[in-house]
Amino acid sequence: MKHPVLGTLALLAILAGGLYAAWWYKGQPLEMGGTRATQGAGARSALQASMGLILPPSASDVYAYEEEAERTKLVFARFDIPAIDLPALLDQRRDAELTFPSATDLKADADVLGQMGAQRDARRPWWNVDGAEAAAGGSSAVRTPRNFRCAQKMGQRNSGIAKIRWRVQACAGDLDAMTSRVFIAFSEEAVGKDGGE
Numbered sequence: 001m002k003h004p005v006l007g008t009l010a011l012l013a014i015l016a017g018g019l020y021a022a023w024w025y026k027g028q029p030l031e032m033g034g035t036r037a038t039q040g041a042g043a044r045s046a047l048q049a050s051m052g053l054i055l056p057p058s059a060s061d062v063y064a065y066e067e068e069a070e071r072t073k074l075v076f077a078r079f080d081i082p083a084i085d086l087p088a089l090l091d092q093r094r095d096a097e098l099t100f101p102s103a104t105d106l107k108a109d110a111d112v113l114g115q116m117g118a119q120r121d122a123r124r125p126w127w128n129v130d131g132a133e134a135a136a137g138g139s140s141a142v143r144t145p146r147n148f149r150c151a152q153k154m155g156q157r158n159s160g161i162a163k164i165r166w167r168v169q170a171c172a173g174d175l176d177a178m179t180s181r182v183f184i185a186f187s188e189e190a191v192g193k194d195g196g197e
């Protein structure tokens with residue numbers, strides 16, 4: 001009679017360990033090879049570390065995706081923010097050589113919007129910058145942004161003896177009169193000492 005009791009206790013211990021692991025890793029990045037996808041507080045931290053972008057407490061529905069392959073780094077971000085907070089957010093500087101497009105740079109730009117929409121990937125279902133319906137996180141009520149305004153900035157910066165080519169693309173669409181959904185695509189690539197390949 002002791003063996004069924006021991007088996008039951010062993011199963012309960014395994015179940016408790018699984019529940020503890022699930023609780024511990026909640027909100028932690030999902031590692032997929034050279035990529036990392038995060039949501040919520042983890043995404044805020046990832047954006048600050050990767051792009052130097054500090055989101056205000058008013059930002060919500062925050063997603064981030066990072067990918068590194070050889071000499072290239074890609075970071076994608078999406079979040080909702082009160083429209084009044086958007087100018088101060090975009091005026092942040094990562095460093096002296098890299099800036100985000102400012103809120104005054106944002107305008108109807110089909111080229112940038114198309115480039116960002118073409119970066120849709122099944123690994124980031126929330127990346128619906130082209131306005132296509134996609135429910136992220138199982139939400140049944142999908143809010144689709146309208147009136148997209150986009151801009152991009154490009155440049156080079158030094159990192160030790162290497163030169164880094166970077167590009168920041170930003171699009172903001174209206175969810176309602178008070179809220180903007182912001183998409184940011186950041187890329188950087190090492191291009192050698194003299195800027196050549």
